[in-house]
Amino acid sequence: MDRAGKLAEIRGSLSSGRVSLGSWIQFRDGSTAEIMGAAGYDWVAVDMEHGSISVGDLPDIFRALELGEHSRSFGSLRGRVVRLVRLLTPELPG
DSSP: OOHHHHHHHHHHHHHTTOOOOEEEEOOOOHHHHHHHHHTTOSEEEEOSSSSSOOGGGHHHHHHHHHHHHHTOTTOOOTTOOOOOOOOOOTTSOO
16 A cells, blocks of 8 residues: 555544554664564554654664564565655754
8 A cells, every 4th residue: 555545544544433553663673663563553653753763764664664564473464564754854844
């Protein structure tokens, strides 16, 4: 599913009163991201403001989230992890 489709799915769940279960990652450790990817959340937010994650950590974190998705015992979930990223920096208006 593409970014727009995943956002529409989450928004649709919320607007219809269904639960959308997610969590936040504040640690840059790949093992944490892999566990979060395997946990079955609808979404996982990568918090770069309050944690120790930098822009350079994002590729490894996203790869670990995808690895967690694929390691579930009930089969492949290829395409389920969608990168929903918005980076705010002092140089760019937010």
